[in-house]
Amino acid sequence: MVVSGINMQRFGRTGVLMGGTSAEREVSLRSGAAVLDALRAAGVDAVGIDLQQNWADQIAKAAIDTAFIALHGTLGEDGCVQGLLEIMGIPYTGSHVMASALCMNKRLCKQVLGQAGLSTPMDIRIEVTGPERYPVFVKPVAEGSSVGLHRISSQQEWQALNIQSPAAWMAEMPVNGVEIAVSVLAGVALMPVEVAPKSGVYDYASKYTVGATEYFCPARLPMETVRYCMDCAEKAVAACGCTGAPRVDMIVGSGGEAVILEINTLPGMTATSLLPKAAAVAGIDFQTLCLRILETASLEYGQGVSK
Structure with missing residues (x-):
């Protein structure tokens, strides 16, 4: 089956890795279910894999050719499952081992961003x-x-x-300003999404409780500031070696300076997630977004999905 010029057979059997054992398990299950439905609707031979105990055994039994990683947090986003997939020779989405480990360690990530000339909180x-x-x-x-x-x-x-x-x-130190998230799809920044949590803090509850946060895309910033933030996001993911569709969270002060808070290498794909919101404004529907991400699946030390 071919959709939007993409041959679905090229991916083979695709496993959507979700769940895991981190504090973000429930969010991951929601992301994974949404991705699984979208891929199946597009004609991809996709299967959901709820990783719980023996991850290597579960993945091996699923007999997959490609992995779409919808995991969040420890073991799923820090380079661990990425390393496992490298050993098993299964191309996967998202950033590779080293970039995943770097971005999960916020302290080290800040050092790399600073060396690249990008601002971070004190x-x-x-x-x-x-x-x-x-x-x-x-x-x-x-x-x-x-x-x-x-x-x-x-x-x-x-x-x-x-x-x-x-x-x-x-x-x-707290940074005052407009909080935005800039997703970078295959190296190209999408329009920034402004987040305005009603609680005043964009914490876990504000992220995943429907109605707890207002979103504006494009962000309510001057266009030259928007372009500057998009450029900073592209530089940040390049400096850290990120691939796939990472999201760069930042705060823009009154002077227009972008202060980068962190890089999320595997952004959520739920109803309240920011990456799908930014993609929609760019004219990329959720199904197409999932396919575009799946197209980036590769191995750090080997080859990507065969054309």
Whole structure:
């Protein structure tokens, strides 16, 4: 079957990897189900794989030729499943092993972005008693989807978090401005989506609760600022070696400077997700978006999907 010039048979049997064991399991299941439905509707021989215990065994039994990764968080987004698929010789979507591991570690990612001349929030040192100043945003060094993100204004609030391993956390000075997300599809930035959470903080609940956040695409910014942010996003994913359809989250201050918060290598594909919103504004419907992402499937050390 051929849709929009894409021969579906070239992908062979495609496994949509979803679920996993991270804190983002439920979101991943929603993303995976949406992708699976879209691929099947387009004529792809697709099967859903809810990864739980022995991932290698589950993938091997599914006998897939290509993997569409709809996982989020630990093991699914940090280079682990990517490395497994490399060993198994199965081309996959999203960023490869090294880029995935880099972007999951927010501290290392910030260093790479800084070396590329891109702005990130100022780090605040966490001492034995907590951050050395307030207010700050604190978040785990290696988690995704705003899991564990908190804005705290005092030592009492820090203590209330009851963090057992402070070294695994980082603190940043708040940045005021317009929060936007710029998705980069196959190296080309899509129109920025402005996020306006009603709570004032774009945390996990604001991301995945329908009606908790207002979205504007294009973002309500001057066009020259929009183009600048798109350019910054493309430079950020190139600096970190990301491929597929990563999303760059940033805040634009009153002076128009873009401060990059993080890079999400496997953005959500749910009803409230930002990548599908940006694609829609570009005239790319959800089914076509899934196919475009699937076309990017490849192996870091081998070949991509055969033409």
